[in-house]
Amino acid sequence: MISAKKTPEKSRYPVHYLVWHNKHRQLEKELAANEQTDLESLDPRGRTPLHLAVTLGHLDCARVLLQRGADVSKENRNGWTGDELTETNSNQSICFIV
Known part of the structure; x- marks a missing residue:
């Protein structure tokens, strides 16, 4: 689903990859196609896709x-929780959805 050319980041952390590149439409499609996706998986820096x-x-x-x-x-x-991270983010809009 993600792309024919797979980098280590794409293949091991596909949801993180889409978030990193702000590909929200592709993220929606990926999650709709694969409902078993683990949204709480941690990347090498210990972050979930939401973090x-x-x-x-x-x-x-x-x-x-x-x-x-x-x-x-x-x-x-x-x-840190996703909630707490919003407090450190200067983008106030994100505070309202989390």
């Missing part, structure tokens, strides 16, 4: 993840 979306200020990706059931209370490797 990454919030940190990067990718509002549309965060919205898609939340609609699909991403857990706001899941902690990253440093013990």
